Amino acid sequence: MKYSFSVRVGPVGFRVGSAWPSPIAALKNLYAGYPAPRDGVADFTARLDPAGPLRRWFRPSIAIRGDYTLPDALPMALAHGLLAAEMAMNLQMAFGQRRYLLLHAGVVERDGRAIILTGESGSGKSTLAALLGEKGWRFMADEFALLDPQTGLIHAFPRAVSLKNAAIAVMEAEVDPGRFGPHLADTPKGDIRHLRPNDEAIARMAEPAKPVLVLFPRYGAPRFMAGMGPAELFMRLTQASTNYVAMGEVGFAALSHLVRHVPAASIDYPDTATALDLIESFWGEARP
Amino acid sequence: MTDMVRYRADPPEMNAVYDVESMTLLYHRPSGATHLLVSPASEIIGLLQYESRTLNEIVDQLAVQLDFEVDDEAGELVMARLTELERAGLIFRA
DSSP states (O other), X not given: OOEEEXXXXXXXEEEEEXXXXXXXXXXXXXXXXXOOOXXXXXXXXXXXXXXXXXXXXXXXXXXXXXXXXXXXXXXXXXXXXXXXXXXXXXXXXXXXXXXXXXXXXXXXXETTEEEEEEOSTTSSHHHHHHHHTTXXXXXXESSEEEEOTTTOOEEOBOOOXXXXXXXXXXXXXXXXXXXXXXXXXXXXXXXXXXEOOOHHHHHTTTOOBEEXXXXXXXXXXXXXXXXXXXXXXXXXXXXXXXXXXXXXXXXXXXXXXXXXXXXXXXXXXXXXXXXXXXXXXXXXXXXX | OOOOOEEEEOXXXXXXXXXXXXXXXXXXXXXXXXXXXXXXXXXXXXXXXXXXXXXXXXXXXXXXXXXXXXXXXXXXXXXXXXXXXXXXXSEEEO
16 A cells, blocks of 8 residues: 555554555544554554545545455545545454454543443444543543453543534534544535544553443433343343454353443433433442 | 153253343353343253253243243243244254
8 A cells, every 4th residue: 555554542553554645644643642553563454445446546436445344335435535544444343353342332431440331323422432531531432342351341442533413513612623633524424523532541542441330321312311231231232242243252251241240221311411410420329 | 732852952061151130141152142041941951951851841840940830821831932942042852
């Protein structure tokens, strides 16, 4: 690949190659301050290739490739190159990660204890994780929670936060504009803008945390909270995992341990202030 | 009730099992499949791990374990569970 960028996020090293310079320039800006992969060796390689023989120059469009590929994936416009790079890295993790059990979740930490925020797309977990990261919590993850089967700890994976639609303005009101990537309009997921986690999240990315609470937020409903039993939690977390099946019995044991030792609840909230209040109240009860 | 068929389950070392509240999480090692079981499914598997049994034998043992009367309805319910477990690959015909 003519243009490339290497970066380490938590315990995982990536190398992203591209046929065009602009996505790599955007990545370098977004991941300013992040370390390089250990020993210079990436765990995963992602590539942004031209979608056809002429597509490098004529109406350029990107095919996401790498160690793992989705052959039927639709190509993306070069204008959305940063999003394509982020999706390419997600793809490598989702298909190739075997050291950690992956949960599609945000994670925040305080005093060495972590809250896992998981749920369906649009639930607000990314926005909540990003907001909490600016309000006294350490931001650990937005896309993937990395559960270590050997220790039961959650390892930080502080990739850039993918903010969608209304969440963009919420975070623009909170943080330094220099931490944002470009505003990407009309992507397949709507309007997107990426946010670099703050300096603390980057500096402490090697510090795992003990999970003490799993929350299922749901945005847009009246304030409500309900506890969730371990059997339902187990079922929902297998659905939230991209590599549970591939991990085999190791994944089963890791998830079984989590649900037997970590309480869970669903929280409905009409606005972020209510969500933050609910989370702080749960935190007060969850701490030993 | 039919009593010609003998059922059997894999020995205990073929499963990884955790109990959570009123359910059992079971990882079936030969298939790599994960199952969530409620009573009497886990009890049925327990009865079949060391020896094969017929439907009537299973019903009789469960009636002692779970304290219910042996009648046609009980037999039908247990037969339905046996069918489900067989489809799931957790028991088989000996």
